[in-house]
Amino acid sequence: MRETDAVKLQPVDISKTASVADIVFEALRKAIIEGDLKDGEPLRQDEIARLFNTSRIPVREAITMLEQQGLVTTQRYKGAVVASIAPDEVAEIFDFRALVEGTVIKAAVERMSDESRRMARQCHEAFSSSTDPMSWGDLNRQFHYTLYQDSGLPYHLGIVNNALDRIDRYLRAQLMLSNGRARAHDEHLGILEACEAGKADLAADLTRRHILGAKTSLLDHLKRK
Amino acid sequence: MRETDAVKLQPVDISKTASVADIVFEALRKAIIEGDLKDGEPLRQDEIARLFNTSRIPVREAITMLEQQGLVTTQRYKGAVVASIAPDEVAEIFDFRALVEGTVIKAAVERMSDESRRMARQCHEAFSSSTDPMSWGDLNRQFHYTLYQDSGLPYHLGIVNNALDRIDRYLRAQLMLSNGRARAHDEHLGILEACEAGKADLAADLTRRHILGAKTSLLDHLKRK
């Protein structure tokens, strides 16, 4: 087949397809950050291998990936459990997010495309109108990610995503609190309008407040029970 | 043996000892960040397994850990190579470090013990008097780490360490530039004195400048060749 021939077949680069370990990793990651696997719950290699119709080898690989991400902790010969996270560390991660996400959104606003602005508003509206509490977490995250994506800071984004993974469970809980979602809605609107108006510093400031507000609200809640 | 008996044997908690995978990981990590394994160099599982007198299983685990850390990149059925890093990303990581390390040192100065201050000065002097270029990188990193350790921000510190791992090779190169080490020495002294005087904001500001200065000097160098 000459290079000038029409391409009749969708080429698929096999070297980029997901290995079994990747699939298991993604499934476990999702289950952990959504809270389906609770703090301290053990991950049995055999059991997971059976669930995925595979051997323990890819499962072990997936677990070491999760451990590097801080989503599970393992002890030699005892196995892996879903990582629990002390309130102190939750607080620290929120502070970290405020610092980094503030910087990221500032960079993003300064180079944000109209397309991204439109998408962000769509996300905002989807978040507002959704009645399924299970989806709030996803929509919330998607809204923020849309605002960040033009930042041109892929390294920062990777770090932020990992930080979000670590506390995703708690964020979801926070959204379900009495006025959690309503407040998120209002604050999102403020951030969105700042972005649409091209006010980068304002967007950064509102984002920081948004994150730190969620932090105190969540910590109050954690303390109370 | 009653509890009141003298302890004749140092107890060792086996569940905390390092697995073979951990050992291989540490060795490879060190080789990569010190530049002994160059950009793009392939990591052959068999070869590494032979070197450590083990099978490929722990080697594969080590490689997946390295991949999660961003130190190697792998392609299915093709294997792992030492991750190369584009100048853009080097620049971004320096910016990230300036942001986070500035915050960290501010928190650290506000709660820094006299002991840590003494250790920091010792590190500074060791860095100044060392004549072995190979050790400069270690001493430099040790100096900064000593200043950060009282921050009470373990999550931030983990992130900073990972960022440092990614660019350690380049930092070492930067120290070897014509006036790289002399300038580092002067800037370190300024930071150290700010810490000793308890001036947190000044220390943060100097740290940010120190990092951003290293960034421009390094990028100039990368561009020139």
Add this chain to the structure above:
DNA sequence: TATGCAGATATTGGATCCAATTTACAATAT
């Protein structure tokens, strides 16, 4: 009843084996 011990069972860590894929290279055709 509570405690300690012994063996059985379960679970993880590592070694070896097989399958899937890539890479190197020689043979062949144009």
Add this chain to the structure above:
DNA sequence: ATATTGTAAATTGGATCCAATATCTGCATA
């Protein structure tokens, strides 16, 4: 000569097996 094909070697991904450790259970004993 260059490009193409076929084949063998090298390499990785995954399965299975064995060893090391932990956990559980029943039983004896104070």
